[in-house]
Amino acid sequence: MGVLNEILSAIKNISLFSEITEWKETDKDLFIKYQCNTTDAKTLFTSNWLDLHMQEQHYIITLRHNGHMITYTNYRSMAPFLDDGISSEIDLIFDKNIIDRGKNVLIYFSMKSFLDKLKQKELDFFNVDHMKKFVFLPISNSVDNGLLKLVPLESFDEEEFNIPLDEPVLEQATTVLNLYTDMHSDDNSPLPLTFAFNKVEHPDLQDTLNFIVVYLTTKFLANKYHDKKFTFKGYQRIELLLDDFFKPEHYQDFLQLFKFTYDEHKYDDKIEIVRNVITLYLSDLDDLQKFDSVLPKIRGTIEANFSAYIQKQIKEFFDQRKEVVKEAYNASVEAKSEADKIINSINQSLLGLITASLLGVLAYSKGDKFLFILALSFHIVYFIISYFVNMSNFRSKESDIEHNFNLYVEQFSVLKEDELSTIKQNYLTSALKKLSNRLSLYTGVTIIIVMIMLAAIGIGYDFIKKSQPTDNVNNTKISQEHKMK
Secondary structure (H helix, E strand, C coil): CCCCCCCCHHHHHHHCCCCCCCEEEEECCEEEEEECHHHHHHHHCHHHHHHHHHCCCCCCCEEEEECCCCCCCCCHHHHHHCCCCCCCCEEEEHHHHHHHCCEEEEECCCCCHHHHHHHHHCHHHCCCCCCEEEEEEECCCCCCHHHHHEEEEHHHHCCCCCCCCCCCHHHHHHHHHHHHHCCCCCCCCHHHHHHCCCCCHHHHHHHHHHHHHHHHHHHHHHCCCEEEEEEEEEECEEEECCCCCCCCCHHHHHHHHHHHHHCCHHHHHHHHHHHHHHHHHHCCEEEEEEEEHHHHHHHHHHHHHHHHHHHCCCCCCCHHHHHHHHHHHHHHHHHHHHHHHHHHHHHHHHHHHHHHHHHHHHHHHCCHHHHHHHHHHHHHHHHHHHHHHHHHHHHHHHHHHHHHHHHHHHHHHCCCCHHHHHHHHHHHHHHHHHHHHHHHHHHHHHHHHHHHHHHHHHHHHHHHHHHHHHHHHHHHHHHHHHCCC
């Protein structure tokens, strides 16, 4: 028999011969005081089970009789003090730390003691860590919600309680606590979900668990909790008073409101709506029971307002998307316009090449070969200067188009990055790529034109050098004929 079952047996057997007059129990200790007459005390202390169990010294039994206080070791130590006709008191003291258990295990032999602990808001044991919590109580059936398991005392020896939380449960709890501690960095609190059970066989236990759900949910929704007051700042600033205990009517609504609010999606918007609506329905110094009575109306209003808010957000999203698309389209039109200007510049360069060629041919045909070279040289200088001026302008324009779009998005857009990237890719990126390709084409055409004109100058210069000796001979012959005449 395990230690815990020994204690259960002792409590049961002593109760057969006496009446419990006092019961004190904490997380660590159990103290029970019994009242009995001498005959019953003799019967108790001569029973075989007591000598058998007390050999292990797992608990202490003390007799208070006729002014004496004697700690039980065996019947012989008690017999001299058991005078007939005198009432006796028996104390049973048990140190729960004797039981081999983890920090995630709590044992209560009295349901009332455990409920008193909850009603006093002594809840540190239930703070979430990586281990599931176990509480052993005088109940018949186990109930488990993933965070906390309530187990019958008799099942202690068979129960495996060194169990970590399931990954999804721990992840959900961590998300909620992160949201809460971001706003309440100086506070640590168990979750309302820890105490949420659909059905518990013990009515008083169910009512107390429901009360804790209401208390903790209100704490998680409030801006601040201090000195039994919940402070809400919304439409107005109010303080709700904490009742010592009451039986909530709408604890399920509290639980659903908690789950609705502490959702990672839109938490900041939800908590703001919740606090504003609560302060519309409640007045300063109302209590938690009043909150419970009007919660269905509050919850309905919150959900309706959030639906309207979401609809407004959707409309704003599509309006914003339309504006961003419009801005991207305008930017793409501007980029295409600049690309067309580049084609015009290329056409002008080609026209300039034709003009320079005609002038050069005309000058060369009239024998003015130096004018031919000079004309081509000036056109080369013109092309080069025009190219650098135009390229500087086009590059600046390309940069301005993209910069202005990004600036608009940064200042006015609330769209997500992937949505903005899609819009930019569909409209602006292709237009800018086309502009960049046209700039590359312009550069290539300009280089080719300049190379052609340089080649023409080189060829012309070579012709001039080769024709100079012939010209000198002709001039000499003409001079000699003139002298003979």
